[in-house]
Amino acid sequence: MRDTIQTLLAGDLPRCALCQIKSIGICANSGEEELSWLEDAKLYRRYCAGSMITFAGDRLDYVGSIMTGIASIGGTREDGRRQTYGVLMPGDFLGRPGRAISSFDIEAITDIELCGFKPAVFDNLLDKAPQLHARMLEMTLDELDAARAWMLMLGRKTAREKLCSLLVYLLDRQMRLDETQTTPLLRLPLTRERIGDFLALTLETVSRQFSALKRDGIIQDLERHAVSIPDPARLRQEAGTDPFHAR
Amino acid sequence: MRDTIQTLLAGDLPRCALCQIKSIGICANSGEEELSWLEDAKLYRRYCAGSMITFAGDRLDYVGSIMTGIASIGGTREDGRRQTYGVLMPGDFLGRPGRAISSFDIEAITDIELCGFKPAVFDNLLDKAPQLHARMLEMTLDELDAARAWMLMLGRKTAREKLCSLLVYLLDRQMRLDETQTTPLLRLPLTRERIGDFLALTLETVSRQFSALKRDGIIQDLERHAVSIPDPARLRQEAGTDPFHAR
């Protein structure tokens, strides 16, 4: 088995100028001076698909942004009931400045590459780099909006609307990352159970709704980890009004 | 009928040093210099119980903190289904810096006094006042945590657990505001319908759960706008593990 975690040090790392997420990440606002500080301090990390990046309650020894791959952020109750709060995709930030202990479980869904910092180093950077600080606030406010839109979904949508909302969300984010894509193929790295954690449904209900959407022609070629969406507009309609918009 | 909105200008206003929320509000971190800037720019506003402070989509002409009273923040779908995202209490901030349009409905539940600023003025203050900016980030991160805890509740709790969770939350916040209080009396400014919006339940279910909690002795002296909680620990237990903690 491969190592689940691997850390790479600055010096060996590619320059920020070549970074895929430089226009959407935490560093998007920073000018040359701030970027050079970040460049000097950055550490890369890799996690294998399926490994836990943090458990709720753990001490965090690293904060940073996803460069490639997908992670989920969620919580577990003592009786085992789980809720996923969101999907973390390239550009998203992971970890909370000014707090040493994670409040959430974060799991690598696919293999993941992170670009980040030791928490103390990052806190210092935030203090002396106003553009970084402003971007951090902006991203946090966006996340809060997304969390609230998600709440409306959890509370007030039917199972079918929920699943369609998730598909719309994943499709939007996939399109944003790969703008050249025109085929209606949506990758689904999540299992039915994880989708259920996400939407507050059981895996059986998720499966049944997939079958129903297929029967109604809203999705096609349903496979385990992919599905094609012949008519995204139709899917959006099925998601109900105001599906939670991508950030 | 009284005016629903009333604005008071700086100069006539009490000094920040006397403010009830100075240790928990947006200004809590600021030193003397920053405070004097805030003091010069602040405007008070009053809203009557029941009036809308903003509708989703409205242009915001004011951002600020609640000094007294309670407001709710929520969204409405086109079919009329509503979801409340949170209660805003003294110290909480209302409005989003850097964005002119409100994403949410905000309604005054009781009479409200706000201390705030014109949006452009506040954005300028954020730029030049690092302690204010840092406090803004901290409060936003806290709100994000609260929103996620709320999501777990919406998705994974039964009606009884939901109602108990809300009562625990309101009790905690009431205790925090008035630390001298020892009686187990909880004020409930919300109607059954608003509680339902909050918990994603119908008003009938809320009412039935209140009756059930009374029958089981977990609450007593149930009235329209107040209830007594003889044993808060018991209530907390009924709320299920990990009720969403007050900020």
Next chain:
DNA sequence: CGAGACGTTGAAGGTCTTCAAAAGCGGTGG
């Protein structure tokens, strides 16, 4: 007092969950 808003309670019904069984998929080892 009377009107209107808010709250309670009952009965019927729908949606989602729970429990259960079987099929599909992917990897391992004989």
Next chain:
DNA sequence: CCACCGCTTTTGAAGACCTTCAACGTCTCG
């Protein structure tokens, strides 16, 4: 290669929980 195992997915049937619809009770304020 194929049988076997574990894990995921699908599908069915029964039942729980919450909603919907409806009626009635209660409070408040002009």
